Amino acid sequence: MRIFSELGGAIEEAWRATSYDERALPTVAASMLRKATLHTRVNSEEVLRWAITARELPAQDDLAARFGDPPLTVFSGRRFYIQVLFWLEGSTAIHRHGFSGAFMVLDGSSLHGAYAFRPRRRINTHFYTGELELIDVELLARGAVVPITNDLSHSLFHLEVPCATVVVRTYADDDANPQFNYMPPSVAIDPFYRDVPTTRMLQLLSFARRGKHLDFEGIAGDILARADLHTTWDVLDQVYRAVGSVEGAAPLVAIARQRHGEVIDDLAAALGEELRRRAVEKLRNAIEEPDLRFFLALLANLPHRDAIDAMIGQRYPKSRPRDRIEGWLRQLSGADSIGIDFTDAVTARAFFGLLDGGSNEDAIDALKEFYDPEDVEARRLALLRHCNRMRTTALAPLLTRAEPARLRSTRGIRERDRAARARVG
Template sequence: MNSYFEQLGRTVQQRWQQKNFSLEAFPELARIALDEAPPSENVDIEEMVQEFLANDDQPIQGQSGFGQPELLAFNDPRFYIQILFWMEGTTDIHQHEFSGAFHLMQGSSVHSEFDFVGAQSVTPHIRVGDLRLKKIELLETGRTVPITSGRECIHSLFHLDTPSVTVVVRTHHDPGTGPQYNYLPPHIAIDPIQADALTMRRKQLLDVLETIEYEGYVAQVSGMIESLDFERGFNTLHHTMDRLQALGEWQPVLAKFQQKHGELAEGVPATLAESLRRDTITQMRYQIDNPEHRFFLALVMNVEKSKDIQALISERFPNQSPIETILGWVEELIEPAEFGLSLLDGAFAFPESLDIQEQYDLLIDTVRHALEQGSESETAKHPEIHAALSGSCLRPLFREI
């Protein structure tokens, strides 16, 4: 592996030893080491890849599926250095069972940090509470961010460029900081590593029933929801939501879950609806490679209010009107469809008397009016179009509170 990483690893090892291998000291120590000799300025990525492909003398590689791919550049019994390529990936909202720092060696990302307040543990593997956005920022090439293990560092990354490449200096595992929860906004934290083999097999069998179009599918799921505990019931709801919605049976099954679990289930409908919206945006990211359009997706995925979205656009593009910038992206993302026009996951039908240009103009005019007036649906210009916009993944653009 590139000699830079050997030197970086030795520097971190020596300095950490001087701190008696304090886990509390490690994130800042790793950040300083990365900033003193930034990988973005000291490593030629193409040369590094060629060297890795041609030279057998490399650190022993792990079996991790994290990154696309992950390369181990330095490995010590107490910590290691990994290089993560991100081709199409964006991370879930998560916390870590390790500490250290990451450095953006190539590309750019939107980094979001969260608090999970009022948390209540239902089981050791699922918690309910309120996930609140604490900070969102644009990370450009050369930026280094510390990582603290446990619940004090809940974050996500939405990578804008292909590839984005990060260098991570991290411990193997910090005792007592797990589970490494993933967070489903706005109300659920769940352990993704939980090895519940029974639930996994049940999901697979439900997939079989869906594939063969089993007539008793809805009754089967409904019966499970009435009998299962909160954790397994939630996982079953999450897994079957798409199918139940397609069959028009989602609300009755969801109501049974709410009736069974009462107050504990109050945040579940909003969480599952938001999960579907975020999954939709993540899938669209695979089809969209323009970094500005990906930035737009990252904002509507992670920011709740229109004014905050516009403020972040102004930060990245200080010489442009944020509303005009949004309208430019909207115009670029509109596509003709059999029924009229589509904009990301929104579908818009128009009178047959309107030609295609008039349809484009009407849709853009409705978006402009909503952005400028901050209008709610009852006072919106062209209410039907506004309602379709507000029901799409773009709804944070039209939310002021």
């Protein structure tokens, strides 16, 4: 397609002037993507129709379509290539790249988060535990361009489908691997690492999980009682998917903790958060109303109220985020949907007390304005348990506040993140 051949030629010429320095490509590619204004000249359907009817295509990368639904290579050069990535699913994992370049939103819009990971413990080259921190978040409209450096850790949630992005990238940067995925709040894992015996064992365990007549939990427990930490992560991942709840996974988590100690708490926190996120995305997939879908995308992807308020303010600048949130929650009400029944007056008043920054005790004391204080005191322990439970539902990010230093500019913290990784490694 001529528009991409011209873009590829311009990038090739500008990058050659830097002696093909991989560190220069993000700046070069981002600049050329902005100048090309592709989103005003072509859309994703036109690209799709061209690719389907073209007699020849550039050499195609990623035929397994591991990233993109599917990815389409539209320019193939000696040292870099250009893809159009089509998306029908909303979310990409939080990840860092094994390449350099830049991307542009061609169609749709996206929620873009940038993160820093501070390692606490190096399990091995492919697996760390630590602290994952959201350091920047923004809404990307059509035409938005983001440089990709190999120390960028980010996520991209596509708010409308279908969505398409144009990616300019190197084939690989040797000093950028491994290409981690991050599981908030506490795990970094190399998704491309495969150990042959462990992979086969996990496939057999998966068979046991899917074969209802087999004792999956008993087999998983036997493995966890003797497994190394990396294998423990893989097995617990299957356990959480199989049982579908933190409570259901607890007995097998206890076996892992008996073998490996407190580090299992980091693994369990990440797997529990993944359960919560998947539940929100499942609800979002069943809803068509755009405002509710936007709200659920925020709940699935952002860790705290400050980031959620910022994105609501950006999308709806004439509304108070607090008012929008309450209205959306009342529309989504239900223990079987969002996890809380807001038609119950006591539950609603307690939750909105927590939403406004109150502690569990504050929220309960505030109920005395509406109900007999003696009755509230008599139910205090039950109400405290209820408040604690509400903090663990799909709505947990709404009841979490960022620390004062959060959501700052990314440059310095990325440099510290890289230095910390080097110290731990």
